[in-house]
Amino acid sequence: MSTAVQPTLAKTSAPTLGRSILWICLLVAVLAALPLVAPRYWVYFAGILGINIIATHGLNIMTGYTGLLSLGHAAFVGVGAYTVALVQLHLGLPFYLAIPLAGVAAAVIGIGFGLPSLRIRGLYLVIATLAAQFILNFVFVHWQSVTKGDVGLTVQPATVFGYPLNNETRVYYLILFCVVVATWFAVNVIRSRVGRAFIAIRERDLTAEVLGVQIVWYKLVAFALGSFYAGVAGGLLAYFNQFVNPEQFGLLLSVFFLSAVIVGGMGSTLGAILGAVFMTLLPEFLREGALAVGNTFGFDIASILVPLREAVFGLLMVAFLILEPRGLAQLWKRARLKFSRSGQGA
Amino acid sequence: MNIFSAFLEYSAVGIAAGGIYALIALGIVVIFKSSRTFNFAMGEMMMLSAYFFYTAAVTFSFGIFFGVVVAMIGSIAVALLIERLALRPMMGRPFIAIVMVTFGIGSIIRGIVGMIWGPNDLQIPAILARTPVMIGDIFIPGKTARAFAIAVVMVAALIAFLRYSRAGIALRAAAADQITAYSMGIDVRRVIAFTWIIAAITGCISGILMANVNTLTPHLGLVALNVLSVVILGGMNSIGGVLVAGFIIGWLESVTGWVLGTEFREITPYILVLLLLLVRPTGLFGTKEIERI
Numbered sequence: 001m002s003t004a005v006q007p008t009l010a011k012t013s014a015p016t017l018g019r020s021i022l023w024i025c026l027l028v029a030v031l032a033a034l035p036l037v038a039p040r041y042w043v044y045f046a047g048i049l050g051i052n053i054i055a056t057h058g059l060n061i062m063t064g065y066t067g068l069l070s071l072g073h074a075a076f077v078g079v080g081a082y083t084v085a086l087v088q089l090h091l092g093l094p095f096y097l098a099i100p101l102a103g104v105a106a107a108v109i110g111i112g113f114g115l116p117s118l119r120i121r122g123l124y125l126v127i128a129t130l131a132a133q134f135i136l137n138f139v140f141v142h143w144q145s146v147t148k149g150d151v152g153l154t155v156q157p158a159t160v161f162g163y164p165l166n167n168e169t170r171v172y173y174l175i176l177f178c179v180v181v182a183t184w185f186a187v188n189v190i191r192s193r194v195g196r197a198f199i200a201i202r203e204r205d206l207t208a209e210v211l212g213v214q215i216v217w218y219k220l221v222a223f224a225l226g227s228f229y230a231g232v233a234g235g236l237l238a239y240f241n242q243f244v245n246p247e248q249f250g251l252l253l254s255v256f257f258l259s260a261v262i263v264g265g266m267g268s269t270l271g272a273i274l275g276a277v278f279m280t281l282l283p284e285f286l287r288e289g290a291l292a293v294g295n296t297f298g299f300d301i302a303s304i305l306v307p308l309r310e311a312v313f314g315l316l317m318v319a320f321l322i323l324e325p326r327g328l329a330q331l332w333k334r335a336r337l338k339f340s341r342s343g344q345g346a
Numbered sequence: 347m348n349i350f351s352a353f354l355e356y357s358a359v360g361i362a363a364g365g366i367y368a369l370i371a372l373g374i375v376v377i378f379k380s381s382r383t384f385n386f387a388m389g390e391m392m393m394l395s396a397y398f399f400y401t402a403a404v405t406f407s408f409g410i411f412f413g414v415v416v417a418m419i420g421s422i423a424v425a426l427l428i429e430r431l432a433l434r435p436m437m438g439r440p441f442i443a444i445v446m447v448t449f450g451i452g453s454i455i456r457g458i459v460g461m462i463w464g465p466n467d468l469q470i471p472a473i474l475a476r477t478p479v480m481i482g483d484i485f486i487p488g489k490t491a492r493a494f495a496i497a498v499v500m501v502a503a504l505i506a507f508l509r510y511s512r513a514g515i516a517l518r519a520a521a522a523d524q525i526t527a528y529s530m531g532i533d534v535r536r537v538i539a540f541t542w543i544i545a546a547i548t549g550c551i552s553g554i555l556m557a558n559v560n561t562l563t564p565h566l567g568l569v570a571l572n573v574l575s576v577v578i579l580g581g582m583n584s585i586g587g588v589l590v591a592g593f594i595i596g597w598l599e600s601v602t603g604w605v606l607g608t609e610f611r612e613i614t615p616y617i618l619v620l621l622l623l624l625v626r627p628t629g630l631f632g633t634k635e636i637e638r639i
Contacts, residue, residue, distance in 0.1 A: 069442045071449065116623040123384060124623060126445060127575045131616035138613045251568075255453050262446065304461040307564070311457025317450035321443055322435045 035169040044168045047240050049280045050175040051233045054182045056260045056276040058229025064266035066222035067202035069126045072133035073257045076227045078249030079106040080234025085153040085244045095158030099235040106231025107224040114223045140246035152245025155238045171240045186269050198222050259317040265327025274328040283309050355484045356604040362490045364596020365497035366552045370570050371577045371592040373548035379521040380541040386448040389570025390455035392553035395421035396562050399554050400470050418550050425546035429539050459564045467561040474558050493555040572615035579622045
């Protein structure tokens with residue numbers, strides 16, 4: 001998208017790189033220490049947050065960097081979750097095989113839906129992903145013999161060297177590890193030849209082709225990679241909740257991921273993280289706020305929480321697209337710039 | 347009854363249901379023609395007008411006629427607001443961003459409707475008589491047949507209007523070439539706003555008809571997403587093709603519902619879309635605008 005051009009190719013000089021590594025290590029250490037100090041609900045919450053960050057990275061690679069809009073991201077997350085549940089149930093695979101397999105399954109099914117339309121320019125991929133959203137959800141609900149329909153499947157906890165990850169805190173560490181790897185990989189892919197090809201395709205596909213980028217191949221890679229992330233996130237979700245059912249992967253979740261990418265800032269890895277954090281925290285604040293309002297005035301607010309969430313997701317999406325297409329990442333950058341300038345002035 | 351006459355009956359019912367889809371498709375295509383915007387919020391505009399009708403006709407008991415009038419005014423106002431507040435600022439931006447905006451608007455409307463009217467089914471006052479229509483031996487449910495008649499009349503009237511009125515000619519000029527239209531003194535922005543009004547009218551009528559044939563829920567609008575998908579493949583720049591696409595969806599839904607079971611109805615259009623993408627990505631009608639890369 002022509003509105004987000006240069007920031008991704010910025011070079012980092014050595015001293016700032018060292019400092020940012022320091023900061024990142026500090027952040028990871030704090031996150032690792034979180035379960036020791038924070039209440040259980042927070043840990044659960046942080047786990048969900050991590051899963052959302054991974055899935056949002058995936059959508060950001062497709063939509064933010066390569067310009068391939070997907071309206072069916074939730075369905076690919078669902079494919080990952082069901083893959084974990086099924087390979088565990090029928091093959092008894094351990095988690096370190098099940099989770100990569102979840103990613104691969106989502107990538108393969110994603111390519112199955114995306115391949116016909118990736119060859120062509122325009123809106124066709126959007127339609128194909130929308131079709132994926134509805135068709136996959138239909139499969140989750142109606143393929144009774146495999147998915148047990150609306151009842152869903154139960155997932156046994158993952159075990160590491162005979163040590164079961166059977167509560168939120170233990171899975172949380174697995175998620176934290178995956179988030180770090182996923183983020184590290186996303187950052188590096190974007191810095192590589194492949195990532196530059198993605199950005200070139202987003203900016204102007206014909207020019208990219210003329211410059212020797214094989215568009216169809218790289219679009220396919222971006223789509224597969226994004227779906228792979230979605231599948232991994234789904235697999236983690238299955239271990240985290242220890243059950244899978246179709247209701248979790250509806251259109252609302254696809255809207256959620258899309259708004260996370262847009263709000264965070266399309267085409268920015270930091271943006272994907274900020275967006276996922278913001279959009280995960282938002283419903284909690286909405287709920288607290290709405291309940292407080294409801295208690296004050298004596299309404300029953302609980303029943304409108306789901307539609308309220310849907311309306312706010314949509315509103316943020318539209319507002320950011322119109323007012324700040326580069327999202328929170330840009331706001332963050334601007335704030336930092338301002339801060340450092342005033343710091344120098346003083 | 348033998349299989350052949352059952353097939354005829356399901357086909358007739360399906361094509362009758364397709365009348366409403368054709369009306370929805372027309373609303374989608376006029377906006378596309380004026381501004382190259384794919385309106386992913388069409389279904390929600392339609393669903394919202396049905397709720398306006400419900401509120402006017404039932405909650406305030408204005409009666410059916412004034413209920414329709416109020417719903418029409420309400421949906422036109424909403425459509426103009428959407429155009430002015432969300433889409434005009436997006437003019438000239440990449441089409442993906444515009445798609446995301448309309449998709450977000452759909453989400454906003456679904457949420458607001460859910461907050462105001464709740465998630466449950468509502469029964470709107472019956473506009474259409476229930477007495478079934480018989481064509482020879484073929485039995486068509488009364489509501490479906492009458493909804494079809496109204497939809498066809500609406501579609502015919504709108505097409506005639508677009509063909510012969512000044513506004514329709516301005517629209518076609520703007521669709522053919524925006525810059526030239528500007529330089530010939532056509533106010534393209536007004537043309538765009540005008541197509542949103544047309545979309546609001548078709549959405550309002552199709553929403554009320556749809557709520558009459560089925561029931562009124564916040565998910566009523568999801569049907570427009572199938573219509574949009576098929577219409578995009580039907581070729582967005584041929585009105586005739588778009589109408590045929592509407593009828594094809596209705597027919598296919600009915601026939602697959604009969605052959606495979608009703609639960610398959612909801613995904614039939616999407617399967618059709620995927621198959622079409624495989625075999626004929628240029629769209630069924632429409633001029634060849636596909637760009638292979």
